[in-house]
Amino acid sequence: MRYHDTIKRLAAAGVAALALGAAPAGADEFTKADLEKWRKEFMAVVAEGEKLFHSGKLGGNSVSCDMCHPNGANTHPETYPKFQKQLGQVATLRQMINWCIENPLEGKPLPLDDPRMIALEAYITYERRGVPLEPGKH
Amino acid sequence: MSQSKITRRSFLKRAGAAAAAAAAPMSLVEIAWGKSDARNFTFAYISDSHLTQIKGAKFVSNFDKGLKRAIAEVNFMYPKPDFVVFGGDLAQLGKRAEIDHGLELMSALRAPVKWVVGEHDFYLDMGEYWADKVSPLRYSFDHKGVHFVVLNSILTYEDWIRKWKTPEERMLAMARLDNPQGSPFIVGDEQLRWLRKDLAKVSSDTPVVVLSHSPLYKVFKPWNFWTDDAEKVQAELKRFRKVTVIHGHVHQVLYNQIGNISFYAMMSTAWPWPYPVSYTQAPNAVPKLTVFMNRADPHSERDGTGWGWLDLDSGRVNMHYELWENTPRTVRFDAAKGHPADTVYQDPAKRIPPQEHY
Numbered sequence: 423m424r425y426h427d428t429i430k431r432l433a434a435a436g437v438a439a440l441a442l443g444a445a446p447a448g449a450d451e452f453t454k455a456d457l458e459k460w461r462k463e464f465m466a467v468v469a470e471g472e473k474l475f476h477s478g479k480l481g482g483n484s485v486s487c488d489m490c491h492p493n494g495a496n497t498h499p500e501t502y503p504k505f506q507k508q509l510g511q512v513a514t515l516r517q518m519i520n521w522c523i524e525n526p527l528e529g530k531p532l533p534l535d536d537p538r539m540i541a542l543e544a545y546i547t548y549e550r551r552g553v554p555l556e557p558g559k560h
Numbered sequence: 561m562s563q564s565k566i567t568r569r570s571f572l573k574r575a576g577a578a579a580a581a582a583a584a585p586m587s588l589v590e591i592a593w594g595k596s597d598a599r600n601f602t603f604a605y606i607s608d609s610h611l612t613q614i615k616g617a618k619f620v621s622n623f624d625k626g627l628k629r630a631i632a633e634v635n636f637m638y639p640k641p642d643f644v645v646f647g648g649d650l651a652q653l654g655k656r657a658e659i660d661h662g663l664e665l666m667s668a669l670r671a672p673v674k675w676v677v678g679e680h681d682f683y684l685d686m687g688e689y690w691a692d693k694v695s696p697l698r699y700s701f702d703h704k705g706v707h708f709v710v711l712n713s714i715l716t717y718e719d720w721i722r723k724w725k726t727p728e729e730r731m732l733a734m735a736r737l738d739n740p741q742g743s744p745f746i747v748g749d750e751q752l753r754w755l756r757k758d759l760a761k762v763s764s765d766t767p768v769v770v771l772s773h774s775p776l777y778k779v780f781k782p783w784n785f786w787t788d789d790a791e792k793v794q795a796e797l798k799r800f801r802k803v804t805v806i807h808g809h810v811h812q813v814l815y816n817q818i819g820n821i822s823f824y825a826m827m828s829t830a831w832p833w834p835y836p837v838s839y840t841q842a843p844n845a846v847p848k849l850t851v852f853m854n855r856a857d858p859h860s861e862r863d864g865t866g867w868g869w870l871d872l873d874s875g876r877v878n879m880h881y882e883l884w885e886n887t888p889r890t891v892r893f894d895a896a897k898g899h900p901a902d903t904v905y906q907d908p909a910k911r912i913p914p915q916e917h918y
Binding site: 491521549550552 | 610612614620622736737738782783831832833834836838839840841855857858859861917918
């Protein structure tokens with residue numbers, strides 16, 4: 423419902439702007455400065471993910487993700503979701519990140535929307551940039 | 561050259577629950593290769609155990625289990641290996657507690673050990689404890705007509721060594737494989753002079769086996785699968801007819817031929833590393849010759865890990881990879897082709913889907 427309200431309000435504002443002779447402010451309008459800002463926001467999360475990925479404190483036994491996955495290699499983010507034969511179901515990358523935290527790292531799983539989980543996903547995916555999506559590939 | 565051919569079959573009895581059921585046959589084709597003191601022999605190779613202290617007497621059990629299993633299986637080898645090479649990275653962060661723990665586990669081996677130092681054993685105290693308690697950092701020995709040279713190939717540049725505030729900081733920086741602030745390995749000019757002097761007394765028809773931790777060639781700089789002055793080492797080895805380099809560090813099946821030198825790497829007992837082809841942001845020089853080991857199943861603690869045993873046939877090495885969760889593989893020098901070749905999978909038509917890495 424909130425979405426519809428927003429649309430209505432934006433439409434009303436647009437009409438008002440037109441009435442005043444100003445340029446219409448479309449929802450998809452953004453500047454180079456915006457792009458730069460969003461890029462920085464994203465890279466800050468990637469940097470946080472890189473730290474967590476190399477931290478012996480993410481899990482419980484001082485083992486870190488990068489010990490098996492230098493530069494996030496061999497994580498294949500472009501193949502998820504996919505059937506994970508060991509789990510007997512289609513799983514997401516975040517589920518596999520938690521599997522690694524719980525098993526080789528002997529730690530506690532993160533909530534799937536935890537900012538640390540998002541940061542790990544951002545780093546892993548960023549290190550695999552440019553590789554075409556191949557969902558389901560084994 | 562008189563050649564006598566004897567085929568000897570023996571069996572490796574596997575340790576653990578599957579001991580009774582599973583036995584991996586080892587078949588040795590032995591060819592005497594002529595020199596008066598030459599006799600065929602076998603040695604084992606264990607590498608990269610990365611024993612990691614959590615706190616006090618608590619160590620990462622996964623990595624302990626890998627080394628213990630390799631030791632148990634080597635002890636079951638028949639015929640017994642003449643010696644066991646440990647390929648380096650016994651410890652994770654070079655701590656005395658980790659090296660002591662490693663020595664304690666390794667003391668169960670029923671064969672003498674030839675030690676190679678790895679960067680994880682070295683950069684906390686620049687090899688002081690290793691040299692004091694474990695082994696010299698470089699040395700050579702002769703065994704049944706073969707000249708063995710052990711190199712400390714994980715040295716690096718002085719400026720980098722001095723840039724860290726504490727030894728712990730330096731160790732952590734070197735321990736991180738993908739560290740953009742890392743530094744490439746070198747053998748160094750002083751050691752190269754030692755090598756030249758050591759080899760001066762060896763005739764060109766004597767088989768030479770060099771044991772190092774890092775590959776003595778250049779595979780992938782971002783992960784230090786790399787020795788910066790490798791070409792200088794290769795030049796010292798150029799006049800020998802049969803030269804083999806065996807190294808650890810890369811945690812994977814890897815083999816190559818450069819000029820007269822055959823190269824073989826060993827898996828880790830702790831965990832496997834991806835092939836650098838799996839990292840798409842930097843170019844690599846992974847040898848085209850290598851048929852990759854199977855992609856590891858993350859749900860199996862011991863997959864992609866293992867140990868190996870080697871026999872010397874005509875002064876060349878036959879490498880037998882004991883992969884714990886996959887079919888064992890043998891890579892031997894193919895005299896007709898002049899390079900190492902997998903006895904089963906070298907032909908692209910014979911390869912299997914798990915060998916494809918992407």
